Amino acid sequence: MAQKLHLTVEIPDEYVLITKVEYEELQKLAAKGNSWESLAWFKQETGIKHPDTLKTMILYPYRSELEKFVKYPEKKGSPWRFHKGATLDWLENNFERIARGK
Template sequence: MAQKLQLTVEIPDEYVLITKVEYEKLKKNADRGNSWETIAWFKQQVGIKHPDTLKTRILYPYRSELEKFVKYPEKKGSPWRFHKGATLDWLENNFERLIRGNNTLQGTK
């Protein structure tokens, strides 16, 4: 004969109980943000360590698309700036195209 156990857990008012799916969605949105990031951040996102490789494989070939949310340097030595949320969205939406065009992104020096 199966037994049932009924349990009541009190959750303090400063805590909220949500589903794991909801939590992951909130976490993903928090990671995206509206901040501006550096080229070091972008290199980490795509797994390319060398800035010249990054420029020849992604930043210059896709410039017309990226200029909407990437600030290209006006002159040598000026900083790159990447709108975090828009950049992450673009990378996610174009992942297959980037992989096909570059054979591989991960592990590239």
């Protein structure tokens, strides 16, 4: 026969109890942020190590879509800039298309 134990745990006012799902959603929102990131960050997010591969697979084929939140270099040696939140959303929403190469 199973036994039951009932207890009360007091949570101090400076703490909030939330579900794991809510916590994970908050973590995702915090990770996205609204900052501008570098090409090194984009390489890390995609798992593609070589910049030329990134350019031929993602950055140039989808340029018309990405220009809304990716700052392409104006000249050789200028930095790439990625709006973190918008870039992550686009990568998530277009993963299948990128993987297929279309």
